Each structure stands twice: as C-alpha cells, then as structure tokens.
C-alpha cells in the first residue's frame with residue numbers, strides 16, 4: 001500500500017498540476033496545506049483567504065497567497081483562474097456568525113468560490129462538508145452543508161469529491177464549548193483514531209490528498225467518516 005501511494009504521488013507530480021486551497025488558516029486547512037507541501041504533488045499551491053498568513057520564517061517556493069474580500073469575490077476572479085484542483089475547508093459556526101452569517105460563509109462564499117474556479121478552468125473540487133449533510137434537514141447546519149454540496153454538484157466539475165467527517169478531533173486554537181464537549185465524548189474513545197462518529201483532523205487532511213491521487217469511481221463521490229478514516233491511513237509514509 002505504501003509503495004502504491006508513492007507511485008501514485010510520483011505519477012501525479014509529473015503532471016505538473018496546480019491547486020488552490022480555501023481555509024488554509026483553519027484547523028483542517030492548515031494541516032491540509034502542510035500535507036500538500038510535504039507530499040509535494042503540485043507544482044504550485046495557492047492559498048486564498050481573507051488575511052495573509054506567515055510561516056515562521058519558512059519560505060515555500062511553490063506557495064502563492066491571494067488575499068481576497070469574500071464579500072466581493074467577483075473582483076478577485078483572477079485569484080481563482082488557472083488551477084487544476086480546488087480544496088475547500090472554509091467554514092464558520094452559527095455561534096460565531098449568526099444564522100445568516102453562517103449561511104453566507106458556508107454556502108455563499110464556498111459556492112461563489114467554486115463558480116469562479118470552474119469558470120477559471122478548474123476541473124476538480126474537493127469539499128470538506130460534514131457527516132449528516134442533507135439539504136432537506138431541519139437542522140440549519142446540516143441543511144446548509146447539504147445545500148452547498150448540491151449547488152456545487154450542479155456546476156458539473158469533471159471530478160467532485162465531498163468529504164463528510166464526523167466530529168473533528170482537534171486541539172482547537174479558539175474556544176468552542178459545545179464542540180469541546182462533543183470532542184471530550186468522542187475523543188474519550190480515541191484521541192488519535194477515527195471512531196464511527198469522529199475523526200482527527202490529521203486523518204481528514206491526509207485522506208483529502210490521498211484521494212486526489214486516486215481515480216474516482218464516479219464523477220461525484222461522497223466519502224463518509226469511515227472511508228475518510230481508511231484513506232487517511234494510507235499515506236505511504
């Protein structure tokens with residue numbers, strides 16, 4: 001399996017592809033960026049966010065930063081042009097942004113970014129969604145996640161991968177009491193391994209990269225928590 005993954009990485013690397021990443025300052029996104037840099041499968045990685053990030057003096061030759069105003073994304077269409085693959089780990093919470101703000105970020109910003117990327121020639125979109133996402137749900141969180149999943153599918157990317165992790169196991173830099181409680185509960189089962197309901201963010205990040213290297217069975221694929229956990233173990237390291 002490790003050898004297979006190394007071969008897949010090498011084959012992918014030779015195609016000289018570029019990607020962009022939304023949410024690189026967040027918990028999953030920062031690990032995904034680290035994973036992308038370490039595995040070095042893209043010739044160029046563009047992080048698109050609302051603020052410039054610093055990397056403690058480290059310089060990455062193939063890393064580009066684009067700072068955008070998500071309320072005026074049309075003005076920043078150029079940032080979304082010319083990428084082969086897009087990754088999205090963007091998101092907020094209702095507690096932080098209110099119901100309208102949550103919809104604005106987790107639906108509108110994500111969908112608009114996907115639209116601009118598609119118009120700019122991007123062929124693959126990888127979306128970190130959530131376990132239970134369902135556009136018909138009565139719960140705002142799951143409804144919005146399901147709605148944005150469906151709206152992006154309608155854009156008809158050549159490949160569209162939806163990741164639906166359970167509770168993210170993470171030592172979050174910011175305090176979120178509700179999530180902390182869920183983490184304590186699920187994390188009690190295992191802090192480092194996936195459970196049916198939870199998953200460490202490291203595993204999600206590894207899975208998103210490993211999955212990019214594989215040929216999908218379908219144009220649109222949905223990876224539930226277990227599939228993400230299985231894939232996240234097969235990194236070839």
Ligand SMILES: NC(=O)c1ccc[n+]([C@@H]2O[C@H](COP(=O)([O-])OP(=O)(O)OC[C@H]3O[C@@H](n4cnc5c(N)ncnc54)[C@H](OP(=O)(O)O)[C@@H]3O)[C@@H](O)[C@H]2O)c1
Pocket residue numbers: 022023024025026027028029049050051070089090091092105106128129130131164165166167168169179
């Ligand atoms: N928490 C869970 O247990 C769980 C479970 C399943 C799925 N998910 C989903 O997984 C995804 C990633 O979660 P995470 O916890 O890794 O994310 P996170 O740490 O909260 O990071 C969120 C990212 O979105 C950006 N963002 C938030 N509000 C924004 C705004 N108004 N304008 C522009 N950018 C904004 C943040 O940028 P700044 O750094 O600039 O704020 C950051 O890069 C989210 O979609 C989340 O809903 C979460």
